Amino acid sequence: MPITERNTRIRFGRILLILLAMLMPAGIRADAKTDPLPSWNDGAAKESIVRFVAEVTKEGGPNYVQPGDRIATFDQDGTTWVSHPLYAQAVFALDRIRELAPNHPEWKNEEPFKSVIAGDREAMAKFGESDWEIIIAATHTGMSTGDFLEIVNKWLSTAKDSRWHRPYTELVYQPMIEVMEYLRANGFRTYIVTGGGQEFVRVYSEHVYGVPPEQVVGSSVLTKYEYTDGKPVLLREPKVFFIDDKAGKAIGINLFIGKRPYAAFGNSTGDREMLEWTQAGGGARLMMLVYHDDAVREYAYGPAGGLPDTNVGTFSQALMDEAKKNGWVIISMKNDWKRIFKFEE
Amino acid sequence: MPITERNTRIRFGRILLILLAMLMPAGIRADAKTDPLPSWNDGAAKESIVRFVAEVTKEGGPNYVQPGDRIATFDQDGTTWVSHPLYAQAVFALDRIRELAPNHPEWKNEEPFKSVIAGDREAMAKFGESDWEIIIAATHTGMSTGDFLEIVNKWLSTAKDSRWHRPYTELVYQPMIEVMEYLRANGFRTYIVTGGGQEFVRVYSEHVYGVPPEQVVGSSVLTKYEYTDGKPVLLREPKVFFIDDKAGKAIGINLFIGKRPYAAFGNSTGDREMLEWTQAGGGARLMMLVYHDDAVREYAYGPAGGLPDTNVGTFSQALMDEAKKNGWVIISMKNDWKRIFKFEE
Numbered sequence: 001m002p003i004t005e006r007n008t009r010i011r012f013g014r015i016l017l018i019l020l021a022m023l024m025p026a027g028i029r030a031d032a033k034t035d036p037l038p039s040w041n042d043g044a045a046k047e048s049i050v051r052f053v054a055e056v057t058k059e060g061g062p063n064y065v066q067p068g069d070r071i072a073t074f075d076q077d078g079t080t081w082v083s084h085p086l087y088a089q090a091v092f093a094l095d096r097i098r099e100l101a102p103n104h105p106e107w108k109n110e111e112p113f114k115s116v117i118a119g120d121r122e123a124m125a126k127f128g129e130s131d132w133e134i135i136i137a138a139t140h141t142g143m144s145t146g147d148f149l150e151i152v153n154k155w156l157s158t159a160k161d162s163r164w165h166r167p168y169t170e171l172v173y174q175p176m177i178e179v180m181e182y183l184r185a186n187g188f189r190t191y192i193v194t195g196g197g198q199e200f201v202r203v204y205s206e207h208v209y210g211v212p213p214e215q216v217v218g219s220s221v222l223t224k225y226e227y228t229d230g231k232p233v234l235l236r237e238p239k240v241f242f243i244d245d246k247a248g249k250a251i252g253i254n255l256f257i258g259k260r261p262y263a264a265f266g267n268s269t270g271d272r273e274m275l276e277w278t279q280a281g282g283g284a285r286l287m288m289l290v291y292h293d294d295a296v297r298e299y300a301y302g303p304a305g306g307l308p309d310t311n312v313g314t315f316s317q318a319l320m321d322e323a324k325k326n327g328w329v330i331i332s333m334k335n336d337w338k339r340i341f342k343f344e345e
Numbered sequence: 346m347p348i349t350e351r352n353t354r355i356r357f358g359r360i361l362l363i364l365l366a367m368l369m370p371a372g373i374r375a376d377a378k379t380d381p382l383p384s385w386n387d388g389a390a391k392e393s394i395v396r397f398v399a400e401v402t403k404e405g406g407p408n409y410v411q412p413g414d415r416i417a418t419f420d421q422d423g424t425t426w427v428s429h430p431l432y433a434q435a436v437f438a439l440d441r442i443r444e445l446a447p448n449h450p451e452w453k454n455e456e457p458f459k460s461v462i463a464g465d466r467e468a469m470a471k472f473g474e475s476d477w478e479i480i481i482a483a484t485h486t487g488m489s490t491g492d493f494l495e496i497v498n499k500w501l502s503t504a505k506d507s508r509w510h511r512p513y514t515e516l517v518y519q520p521m522i523e524v525m526e527y528l529r530a531n532g533f534r535t536y537i538v539t540g541g542g543q544e545f546v547r548v549y550s551e552h553v554y555g556v557p558p559e560q561v562v563g564s565s566v567l568t569k570y571e572y573t574d575g576k577p578v579l580l581r582e583p584k585v586f587f588i589d590d591k592a593g594k595a596i597g598i599n600l601f602i603g604k605r606p607y608a609a610f611g612n613s614t615g616d617r618e619m620l621e622w623t624q625a626g627g628g629a630r631l632m633m634l635v636y637h638d639d640a641v642r643e644y645a646y647g648p649a650g651g652l653p654d655t656n657v658g659t660f661s662q663a664l665m666d667e668a669k670k671n672g673w674v675i676i677s678m679k680n681d682w683k684r685i686f687k688f689e690e
Contacts, residue, residue, distance in 0.1 A: 068557060145599060202603050212413060213603030220600060225592035225618055232621050234599055241600075247570035254490060254579055255565060255586075256601060258547050258558030273570055276577050 036182040038338070039175040045288070045336040048329045049179060052286040053186050056262060063284035067187035071261045072286075073217075073253060073274060074180065076194040076201060078267040078313035079290050080209065082161070082171040084299040086312060089196050090132070091168075092155050094124070096139040113138070137238035141221055144233040145199060152203045166343065169208045173290075174342045175331075176265070180209060183263065191261075193253060194218040195245035195270050199236075217256040219244045245270045250277035262286065268313040275328055287328040291315060294334040381527040383683070384520040390633070390681040393674045394524060397631040398531050401607060408629035412532035416606045417631075418562075418598060418619060419525065421539040421546060423612035423658035424635050425554065427506070427516040429644040431657060434541050435477070436513075437500050439469070441484040458483070482583035486566055489578040490544060497548045511688065514553045518635075519687045520676075521610070525554060528608065536606075538598060539563045540590035540615050544581075562601040564589045590615045595622035607631065613658040620673055632673040636660060639679040 040046040056065040077083035097107070097116045107113035112131040115123035127135075140148070161171055180190045192211050194201055198218030205211040222241045223234040244252040250273045253261060263286035264271070264278040275287040292315065293300050293307060301310040304320035323330060333340065385391040401410040422428035431439075442452070442461045452458035457476040460468035472480075485493065506516055525535045537556050539546055543563030550556040565586045568579040589597040595618045598606060608631040609616070609623040620632040637660070638645050638652060646655040649665035668675060678685065 198600075198603075214601070216603065223596050223599065225595050225622075231625050232595060232618065234596060250570050250577060251568050251579060254568065255543075256559070258543075258561065273577065277570075280576050 036185070037175065037178050039178055041336055041338050043336055045329055045331045048286065052263065052284060053182065055284045057186050065262055069259060070188040071191065071257060071259050072183045072188045072263040073191045073193040073261040074176070075266040075271045076192050076196055078292065079265050080172055080176045081168070082298065083313050084301070087196065088168040089200050091159065092152065093135050093139045095155060095159060097135060140197065141236040141238040144235055145223060146233065148199060148236055149203055152200055156204060169204050170343055171341065172208055173340055175337045177209070184210065189215060191215045191217060191257060193244065193249050193274060217244055217252045247273045249274035253277065267292065267315065269316050269319050272319055272322065279326060287326070288331055289323055289328055290331045290333065293332055297340050298333055382520070382523045384523055386681055386683050388681055390674055390676045393631065397608065397629060398527065400629040402531050410607055414604060415533040416536065416602060416604050417528045417533045417608040418536045418538040418606045419521070420611040420616045420619070421537050421541055423637065424610050425517055425521045426513070427643065428658050429646070432541065433513040434545050436504065437497065438480050438484045440500060440504060442480060485542065486581040486583040489580055490568060491578065493544055493581055494548055497545055501549060514549050515688055516686065517553055518685055520682045522554070529555065534560060536560045536562060536602060538589065538594050538619060562589055562597045592618045594619035598622065612637065612660065614661050614664050617664055617667065624671060632671070633676055634668055634673055635676045635678065638677055642685050643678055
């Protein structure tokens with residue numbers, strides 16, 4: 001072979017390698033050289049994620065999963081972002097009551113509005129389900145879906161959490177973002193499956209989590225098709241349509257996705273059925289629960305493991321027992337996460 | 346430049362072109378050389394599809410649409426497959442009644458079962474909504490979601506249409522399959538948005554339409570999370586959860602997709618709101634209605650244009666008038682389609 005021809009072949013080989021590398025998802029490329037989960041400490045939790053991904057993507061392996069079936073579902077509040085001392089969406093609702101109060105002078109004498117307007121924290125802490133229903137109806141319904149998205153968007157751009165003084169959309173857990181990206185780089189589609197409002201989360205899911213609106217499953221109100229100035233609108237009505245919590249998470253996954261997840265991530269009793277439903281599919285499945293045991297960097301609550309009890313994202317001892325029995329992996333925020341937020345950098 | 350180096354560069358250029366071509370979706374490649382819609386006759390309907398695709402995919406153009414937003418929704422019955430003389434799912438229900446009849450001796454004396462078992466066509470033709478509700482409850486509920494999928498699958502593999510003597514899944518309109526493939530090749534995601542049962546259509550949507558289960562929006566019953574032998578199941582209950590028809594189609598699109606379609610295809614008054622909702626997004630949008638005017642090759646019904654009236658997929662004169670007023674494109678099966686079914690080849 002003349003030397004020039006050999007050179008050409010060598011060059012061709014190099015070019016082909018470069019182009020093939022361009023064809024591969026970024027995460028797979030990075031995987032070989034760099035850690036796809038840099039915010040995780042080495043340990044059982046991190047290992048279980050890496051092992052699971054290796055198993056389901058190994059072609060010809062016993063647990064190989066077709067890319068179209070690679071579904072991973074993530075609870076949101078307490079799993080992918082901070083939910084204490086109150087769910088961000090609840091803060092939105094309370095802020096909105098105060099904003100709307102001037103148009104509703106009667107609220108000054110009507111509970112639960114009265115306590116919200118007065119900023120009576122003690123009274124608000126005691127709000128029951130019916131109080132929240134009234135608050136949600138007054139703040140989340142009566143407008144078109146388009147107007148609601150704008151209202152949420154505006155709030156998100158100005159509201160700040162009282163502890164970190166940052167927008168709520170910055171209070172996402174960097175280690176979980178890395179898991180989402182790692183899974184997507186390995187052919188998974190990542191879904192948010194939240195007890196929170198579907199339309200609320202859809203406003204920011206794409207830019208915060210890289211999850212497009214159609215991959216957000218959540219709770220919803222009824223909407224009504226109407227015409228405004230001859231143009232159709234969907235009016236949000238003060239009536240619950242679907243509650244995507246507890247058994248509702250398994251039901252919602254079947255309803256909206258129609259495929260069983262291979263990986264599911266939660267943090268509270270509201271996620272139990274989602275993890276059970278995932279595991280019941282058999283084969284290699286990954287079920288993980290974020291355990292809030294870091295009072296210094298975030299919050300610590302249980303009551304599992306003797307941590308303080310809470311109404312927001314309860315992790316009961318019964319859930320911990322079921323997790324151990326079923327081999328679900330507990331993520332200790334304190335021990336498994338090198339850092340919690342991106343802004344810690 | 347030495348001649349060998351020039352050769353290398355030329356070769357490199359060729360290789361790059363070949364590899365770039367490999368990166369492009371098949372349809373775009375084919376587009377330049379072959380007709381992506383070979384079952385369509387040249388005419389306004391075909392042109393409107395090609396022009397729409399060119400507009401929304403033209404980078405830098407005034408109507409360019411980001412790939413993530415390229416959503417196209419298709420009604421099923423009468424739009425992508427035959428729905429006359431009866432919806433396939435209704436035939437499934439009637440067949441199922443006959444199959445289950447030996448376990449229900451009481452049905453012999455109870456309507457609507459009695460007429461179904463006796464094969465009384467005249468009586469069945471007069472069935473109202475409440476009769477169908479009883480039939481759907483008896484045939485579509487009371488089992489787990491998994492068992493239901495198996496029952497439908499088994500029926501599909503044996504049942505045959507009485508006119509063509511072929512499985513229902515072969516009675517799909519080849520021109521519409523071509524539109525779906527053409528749109529997907531141009532970055533669109535194609536959804537089925539059907540008044541029919543979501544779980545029913547999901548059984549075959551992938552292999553018949555290339556539409557995965559998570560892109561099927563349809564009507565559904567309530568499901569209940571239960572345990573059978575310690576394993577969770579979703580039990581289908583005899584209670585309607587969502588009717589994805591008429592205004593329900595716009596509501597369902599917002600609920601399940603959370604994005605407004607850029608193209609929508611229907612064939613009856615049940616699709617009116619879906620097309621309105623699509624068009625209301627502004628910019629380049631494609632709204633099309635299949636008009637069944639081919640009594641020889643398929644069926645002819647209206648009553649628009651003076652065709653025979655029908656209860657199955659009514660195309661009213663009011664819908665035709667609205668279509669003309671709004672610039673929705675009518676697809677004449679007789680004139681616009683070179684062939685109707687793939688098996689005509």
